[in-house]
Amino acid sequence: MARTGADLLVETLVDNGIDTCFANPGTTEMHLLTAMTRNKALAMHLCLFEGVATGAADGYARMSGKPAATLLHLGPGLANGVANLHNAKKADTPVFNVIGEHAIDHIRHNAPLTSDIEGIARPVSRYVETARSADGIGDLAATMLADMAGPEGGIGTLVAPNDVVWSETAASAIRKNSLPRPEFDRSVVGKAIETLRQGETSALVIGAPFISARSPYLADAISRATGCTVLAEAAVARMQRGGGAPALERIPFHVDLAVKRLQDIRSVVLAGARDPVAFFAYPGRPSRLLPEGAEVLTLSAPRADLETALEAIASELGVTAGEPHVVEKPALPAAGAITPENLGRLLANRLPDNAIVVDESITSGVHLYPMCAAAGAHDWLTNRGGSIGYSLPVAIGCAVACPDRKVITLTGDGSAFYTLQALWTMARSRLDILVIIMANRSYRILNNEMSNIGAGAPDADSVPMISLTDPEPDWVSLAKGHGVEAKRVETTDQFASAFAAFASVRGPRLIEAVL
Template structure:
């Protein structure tokens, strides 16, 4: 008779979950032991729980199905919450298996005792504590179904150790997926009337509308109606490049977004939320919708976004085709690396079907323009703003798509949160090329210090935004984790090393020395 841990793993596999990213502890040892009995489950060790959760996020954004995480009690889950926050904002399906103390051990208030369920509820997803070995398999099946409900969410199963080690577990019964709904004809007709009214209209898109099929439908709508299309600021997955319709993203800075939306009379939301400023600033509005503009929702992110936009295109653009981006060959620039030319190098040498995990932050402001005419690629962005996502997401993406090159564009400050992801890249021999942009500063915070109206220039304030004294050697750090690395200071050298890294199997890191934005 199988134990609870074996039932959990087999239930995951039967539900289509084939990868488990983990950082286990004592309460999860029966789960670890049971992995050898289930060859269909790939187990990937990460050295920090923030890498575990970020990798599960990246995997699902590319594979379009959830991975599992294995986390150790409340502290382990707490360490992974920042990247689970990003996954929540991306509406990514993730299934957390969080080990807990044996049920009879709770009353002793052991050092690692904590309220795991409260941590799960913070993610605004689905959480259940397993109460018996006989039903734990069904708990897991229900969790997988919950994670893929709608656009995707975080589902957490709390697994007490005694339920894991006790015999009597069985695989859960499959749960039919909840169908995603296309808006009724009246909603589509009302939005169609807005788009064909002649008023200045902006369409803001997210979710599946930022994948190639959604983009093609949106482009047809724009060509038929004259509406302006913008992509949400941080899409979970955005298809771009040659053969794909290209649209600008809504600006991160409130002033830039307001300029893009100025004069809008109608704002149509397709799989995204109404835009707001990322932070509050003195004497500035939080709501970015222009005064007097009307907001219309075609489809909520949890419903059938692709079906909705396809239906709308059929109503207003039946005779229109999409406009796609032409392939634009770019010469490799020359000279010392700058904020402008390093992105041009990426645009010049990017391979077909690359997946870009973008956490370049201020160093990458010119990246979209530089890669617009590059070969087709997909960009995974920092959806929730919690830094330390880039390297873990690249890990998950590379495991989900081993036949595609993965490029992690990573700023120096953010990299340090989850730098141990490099070790997992080396251990799994993942085809991830990391360009680590080293400007020795938290440049984004230098900019925000000015934007919030705080008086800057003091020695203590500046010291908290500076990453020098001592300078960090990312080549040595990368090599220490087993990833070959080089440092470059010129555009020509970056192009040479990027081309070489893309051509070779396994992970590589290129430390690119660039000046800060401020």
């Protein structure tokens, strides 16, 4: 069989560290699909919706530390995946998209699926290129992957015209080295310490795509030495926590709570974090959450090594990271209805050690993050981009990257509907994921946001547009229809029993917890 541009592209991806692809291909991707499935160094996972493929690639990269590829069909296929590419972009997650395109000569005929693929890709990609020859497609891919791993990071999108990938080539795959990521600013360490020594009115705000297990210990040591407040960003792409580690308080999501929490802060050191802002503009509330006049000093950029930056401050202060300590878990709830607080107590006590938690909860999850700080060691992933339908696809990527770890997915019923096709891929790839649907039968967050933003209170006319009743979703049937075993629970006892049964076995499972 002749060696084609598609073969060269796949060889280049593999040689540059890509070992996994989440795909939803069409006619223009058949040569690419053949080359990908023929190369056994590349694991392929079929996704029934492009938003599942892009979200899965995001989750894979968060847990593996390297990008996965997606294979998508023309502009409309890419457009279907944009929401979770937006989330990946906000999380500084590298994703490498391969988008099929019409043969170059065919584009001028404006066939039904012709579109501006580069135009669709640019808002969610740092690097966008269209291959023009079979000989050159490998160099384009290698350059893009090197740039994605470098100081700027970002998402890469390579448009692959059909005639480019079916044409023969003798070009060799090449590997390109990336430039190093940015370091923290060593020149401001002294100023950072001076700032943090102002006590509780100063704050060390930490973020970055990855908060390592050692980082909370270092932040705690810095706090004890200086008296400063330590806060994490409201959403962090990946955080290692639990197992006796100091708990990291997050800046609240809700604007009023965030403003109240930060009202006494007069100076801030940003370590991997950005200046905190509200998710939306609200009448009479600020967009920037820090008090007016608060001094802000940036120690390290989001893509810099957070742990090394914190280590430098700790070293200058003459303190070291502490040891794990015994953390008392919250009391188990009494028998009765499932509430957000009861759910938090149950998970804090039952979370498997070394679990990966993918959290897409706001109103129903208010207790989950703080209470689970008392659980065993685990990773906690949150949605930095805000586009809902993130958690089920991201869980797929996490499970593929870490097949020996249990993945727990926390999501509301409204959010889960956006990418419920992910359940099929979980079953198809036999992934070890436990999905917990927090079924409150509404887009509950909008009940609060309607009044917060000055649009009045929900009433008989508006409630039907933010409720999930008439009919109520049946997540047990939906899960089973996708090949996933499921159970509906309505009491704390039922939840505890279902969780114990499902968490003790491998493979995808779903619990519909009626709140």
